[in-house]
Amino acid sequence: MKWGNFLATAFIILIIILLQWPKMKQKPKKEKSAFIVLLLIGLFLSMFDLPYIGGPAKWIEYVFNPFGEILEK
């Protein structure tokens, strides 16, 4: 866990909330919750050291590996 990344993301998220929230006042609750949940996902992901853990590309490569091998032949 890298604190720098986490704090920076948290700071950016804070700014986003400050800027966007007043505009969303009249919006339905669903929208507000979606907004917050997405931000929280972002915050959650920022806690990991992303470049060094197996990412989606690896999973996909794993799935499609057989095809790739055909091509490599």
Place this chain on the structure above:
Amino acid sequence: MPKRRSHFIKKFLIFISFIGSIFLLSGCWDRWETNDIAIVTATAIDKKGDNQIELSLQIFIPKAFGMSSSPSGGAGGGAVKELTFVISQKGVNMADALSKLQAELPRKIFWGQCKVFIFGEKIAKEGIQDHLDFLLRHPQPRERAYMFVSKGKAKHILELQSRLERSSAETMRELVDLEIGLKVTLKDLNEMLTSEAQAAALPYLKTMTEKGKKKSFQFPKIFGSAVIKKDQMVGYISQRETRGILWIRDEIKSYTVTFEPEEKKGNISLNPVTAKVDLIPQINGVNWSMLVKIQTEGTVIQNNSSLDTSNLSNLKVVEKAFQDGIRKRVEFVIEKVQNELRADILGFAKEFHREYPKQWRKVENRWDEVFPKVKIKYDIKAHIRKEGYINKPMKFRIEEEKE
């Protein structure tokens, strides 16, 4: 009104963060002032000791340039101040030597303007591929930089002075641009060495000395070409032979063709000469042959012979002589390349590959053996189209007037 207020807060925050980040960011990373870089104008690579190389850089001195160009500085009128200096360092490979050099220079080495790379003869004989890897991988050296091989130590050439140009590097670059000798860029070299033939020819530099009355002056001169096969220099062909290569490669541009018509004394010179060259590969069973087809035209620039070219029958004789001259030249060099050097610097392999891909694949791996056996046929057509501002040779006139 709350809406407007929030809008303002938003814009203000964005503005502040924008400005803040700009101030945080500026002043670091990739910014290099022109007075913090050492502009490399030419590079020389030499062999040093057993397993080491010596990397020499010719570096531009902006201070001196400013002096020589400003009117007050040039008042002395004495010797031209040197605009460059050479610094060298050894290392196991280029990157290593470079990092050592960087430690010696107060400014960051900048390759972006380096247009001349010279390999010393020794290192060229040992192999240049390893060094090309660095030049091609590093983002700064240019693909358009010219490549040379020098007789003796390459570093010496960098140290030479130049009378007309800013530096010896500039001299060499301009020389190549005139297209008197071969013109090989880094990209070309890379392409030639990885192509089917795996052979290349590079301009070969020599240091010449001109003895003046007070002091002698040394200058670099392109003197034929170095032939590189796989990645080693295997031989050398003279300037005269290089012209033959230029003929076949269709690169002759600004040089004068001089030949002697049969049975007549004196020479005729042609300039400019234009040519169209085709290499037509032919395969007949196991016999591989190459048809060299040259169509050329020239303008008479000097006529010292006793032939009046305005006479049509004479013209035929002259044209025949012109034709033979070219043929001789081309034959000579092909002979040398095929049998002596055994390096396909003329790109025959490529032609065969393109025309006969199937047959080519069979010999792909033993092209070295096949190449010397390729028969060469010639089809040369040479014409003289113009004879310049005067028609008869000057000699004739004088004689006529006498009579």
Place this chain on the structure above:
Amino acid sequence: MKTVKISSLQMAMLMYPTIVATAILSVPNLTATYANQDLWISPIFASIIGFLTVFISVRLHKLYPEKTVIQFSEQIIGRIPGKILGLAFLFFYIQSTGGITRSYAEFIVSSFLFQTPIIVVIVSMVLLCAFAVYGGLEVLGRITQVLFPLFFVPLFLLIILLSPEYEFSNIFPILERGLLPPIKGAVVPGGWFSEFFITIFLLPFLADKKKGSKYGILTVFAVMITLVVVNLIVLFILGNTTSSKTYPLMNISRYISIADFFENLESVTMAIWILGTFVKISVFFYVVVLGTAQWLNIEDYRPLVWPIGILIVEFSFWAVPSSMAFIHYEITAFPFYSVTIQTIIPLFLLGIAFFRNKNRNRNKKKETNSVYK
């Protein structure tokens, strides 16, 4: 939501850089690996996938004229499976956006700004794209109309300025080893061509719907021509060394030299190429944001732009460990992944929808016959 309308010309201008921007940079290398001097044939084969994808997307659009794939997949295969499929689409697009952003930044950092932290390059671009996406599709359409000439004309100029260096004979021998190598080479650009499925997110907003399919096909054609031409000039100049260069187009643009004065213009090429990448990232970004909003049944997608922007930045790090791994991914996984998600699955959707509609129509006819008569 306000009724946003773009013209079909704008759609074409959005799609063209979306495909071409990254393709011209890495496709020559990736195809040359397999096809060698036949690399220029590969885009022609690959474009079949493009035409097919546009066909599928236009057909689907005709069945559900006001909806995007996120919405109508629920109607086609039911609510829960539809939601799951929608999530798959969203995941694909957000991951692709991250990947594109990363490869853009990787390119900049490895060839121009060596010491600049990659995060700065990524964040500045994503921020700009976020502003553009926040402005909406109409603004995007207008932006691309301004940028299109700035992107296209220099590309054209590049082709002309380099013409003295062409060695046309590099093209021979054609089809030396038969059709297989160019077909293999076509697999990678095929992944790019299937990105034309993005049109499904633009078609519902067209002002002139009739021209939609025409312009879609035209765009595929234009992309194909561009890739063929770019591959050809790369071949003409670099010859057999093409496959060893990471960014062949970059190498050849370094080779421009006019009158010894305009030289080493690769930075300008980079600057112009950024415009294309900007459009590409913005379009993908827009698709993700719009898709997310529709997946959640939210009316106004604009507030979601910022959180998704953060996610894209994070995905750009998460998705790609290194530039070598990314190239490996681009060859071995991306084309199949992309084609599966954007061409094959939509093809199935189209098939199911087609049968359903047939049945429904029959039922309806029966109903109308029985009830109202």
Place this chain on the structure above:
Amino acid sequence: MIRNIKKLLWNMNEKHKQIQKNLQEPKSESSLHLSYHQNIEALRSVYNNCSDVIFREFLLLGKKKAMIIYMEGLSDTMGIEKHVLSPLMQETKNESLTVNEMIEHKLIISNWNSVYSLPECIESISSGNPILLCEGENVGFSLGLSKWEKRSIEEPEAEVSIRGPREGFIESIRVNISLLRRIIKSPALKIKTMKIGTYTQTTIALAYVEGIADKTLIEEVTNRLNRINIDGILDSEYIEEMIEDNPYSPFPQILSTERPDIACANLLEGRLVILVEGSPFTLIAPISFFSLLQAQEDYYQRFMISTFIRWLRYVFLGVSLLLPSFYVAVTTFHQEMVPSALLLSIAAAREFVPFPAIIEVLLMEITFEALREAGVRLPRQVGAAVSIVGALVIGQAAVQAGLVSAPMVIVVAITGIASFMIPRYVAGIAIRLIRFPIIFLAGTLGLLGIMLGILAIVIHLCSLRSFGEPYLAPLAPLKTKELKDMLWRSPLWMMDTRPHLTGEANLYKQTSDQKPGPNKGGD
């Protein structure tokens, strides 16, 4: 935190309401009384401590008491004496006319009307029209005898032209309207007036050509004008800032001009013109970015020349926006781009300069802007001196002292000249302003930074609208028909259509196929 913001916003709201209350003057609903004295008293109390208001009492035809009230300096005193007082003060015996008849018969004034309330009287007086009140009448008469000093019509100084009309608008709105009317004589030219400004009561006129201008647009502009609630309007800029679409943009979304021919040209293209009392600058809306780059003179010159000049302008727009940042980017990030010889001389010139290139540029640019601003504000004679000193200091001394390099001076000078190429002053300022952030970007990220800056500008311009019209109108969204007046200037006989942005209904402005030639006219 959010609660705090809420509180703040609520406070703002309250404050605003209060301000609104204050701004609304106590409205005296009172209509005029039958009692003459009461009316006079009311007026006197309104004009308490106003020494420039003249109350002149006299006997109307020797019978009734009457009073004429006017403002000194705003009304035509001679006219009042000659045409009002002298005929009305003559005693006539036999006639017994009503007051109305008397005024109709005796007054030698073309323009008068009756007013029935006190506020109307006040308005009439303050706009220079004398009020005549009579005993026993609950009606007053506003006489059209206003006259005040005004500037004569001169050539506008800010928009000089070599060819074309030389007249310029002046501060008087009536004269300005008459200038418009003199060019467009058709009754289709409509002028709506309204008063804005609680204290200044400034007359605003909205002019448009009926049938060409879009009706919804007229409505929109009228609405926006009516929304203004302000204490005073001193210049048309006040109106501009209050009705813009995006107040945070550096780009002007409304064009202002001093020249009636420009105003009329725009009227004929379906745009609206807003005239403001007291300002020679009229406003034109909606506009697109490209109209900021077009001078009226483009249409008064041969089309090839105009086209050439237009292209020159586009090029120099780019130069004035990007040249300094490009210089910074190239010399500090992309040295390989500079041709060798040039790089060597730049390197030599910069050798002894102590500042980094970006600081050097900023220093010079800011100095240049300061010089320019100083030159504008100073009296003309001193201004010249300032520019000479500036040129000497920057051009010669600074280079010799080694503070800045000579190439930099050239760059800044070219940028300066380029920024003068933009025909509209306001647009020029916007470009000058944007230049600075781009220099910063170039100093941090090189060409990439410049590109990001350009992208930001493009995004901004694309999302900008002027009264609902896209700001980059003929280019994005693309209107191929209108490119003829943007990319180049077509000959007049080819410009058949009006810009579609403003009038869909009346699209064609002339018959097509009017190309002149020897076979078409005469023998």
